[in-house]
Amino acid sequence: MAEFLMPSLGADMEAGTLVAWMVKPGQQVKRGDVVCVVETQKGAIEVEIFESGTIAELLVQPGTEVPVGKPLALLQREGEVLEAAAPASPPGPAPKAPPKVAPAVLPPLAAQGRGPRASPAARNAARELGVDLAAVTGTGLSGAITREDVERAAAARPAAATGPPPPVAPAAPARAIGMRQAIAAAMSRSKREIPHYYLHTQTDLGRAMEWLRAENQRRSVADRLLPVALLLKAVALAARRLPEMNGFFVDGAFRPSAEVHLGVAISLKDGLVAPALHSVPDKPLGDLMRELSDLIQRTRRGGLRSSELADSTLTVTSLGDNGVDSVFGIIFPPQVALVGLGRIVERPCVHDGNVVVRPTVDLSLSADHRVSDGLRGSLFLAAIDRLLQQPEAL
């Protein structure tokens, strides 16, 4: 039997409110199915399950606020036979973490044993970050767990919380944290931990815009492309060539990602969210436009999926529509880079030896000096620039 836990949708989430179940006891589910809707400071999120099996029991009623890492449901895994030791029918409500239980929300982190030695600060951090202390390796005195160990463990599994709730008194029914506080926490952590360096370049978009104009004349109104689709595709392809811009910094080391999932910063009334566009390098521009449009709608009106909040490998922020020329962003931990897109604006440029007016865009890179240096960063921006000079290949 596995527990399906309240996931951590971002390192700063403490709790979420279960809004609705999308499944019933006895229903079969497979990995990736949406099983419930949870209200967070980022809006209502459709939470996916990461294991296949049969829903054995729903442990929480809709309307309940549940701390990150607390079980929401019990799942009988595919092919799992109930053992003799366990009763034939699933046990009653909220079991006290039977030893065989493993988290169903993410690949297990070997959750076993309870009450590890940990400092009060570490316990607080574990509660805040939804980290199971039993799964954390302590590096403090006599192997005690420190706050830093917990933060490392939290960064190691950005997608969701694992393990049973920490063995401390449950947090006072924490009210939903405001989105502003969530942004503040993530950005403060970034500025505390990540030694940023910043690069900037200006790219000639003359060819790209010309190609786009011609392409859009062929397309129906609903299928038209916006320049941002070209820019995102170019960023993603460049990230594949410069892998040290794409991945996570966890446990003191960089883990590059084979996939490029671009987090796209989307503004909301009270803040912003950067959900993921998945596998961007492999998608045609038309698909990217449709998916981006859908992602923006769901970000603003509800219906984001838990995976979309969890697995961005590189973030792009664009403030061009609001009229600024450049933006230098703060990296969203545990990612290691962020690309800023400014406004597309006509400027005098030297082109083929003449001063001409061309559409241009400012590209910026904020990158993590623990992982890369300015030289690699500049190659990354140069690669984006080069890709944008061949729009027909995007």
Added chain:
Amino acid sequence: MTRDQIKEAVVKALLGVAPEAQASALRPDQDLREQLEIDSFDFLNFVIALDKSLSVAIPEADYQRLATIDACVDYLAARMQPKAQDGAQFPEKGAF
């Protein structure tokens, strides 16, 4: 279709992309992007909505003529009456 009907369709399309806006508070002569804080995606969805409700395909090159509600109504009224004085410039939908 009368100008009032066109204006109604324009406002409806705008509220579709900026649902928190209030129809009564919209200023017909003020820049749409500024007063509604809409971005290029919202604007594209606005154009798609007009295409659906009025069956008017708006070429990308004409987006700049849709800066305000008044400008939208002027532009759409002209486009929907190809027999008007400059109708030759505005072929029926499908010509683009």
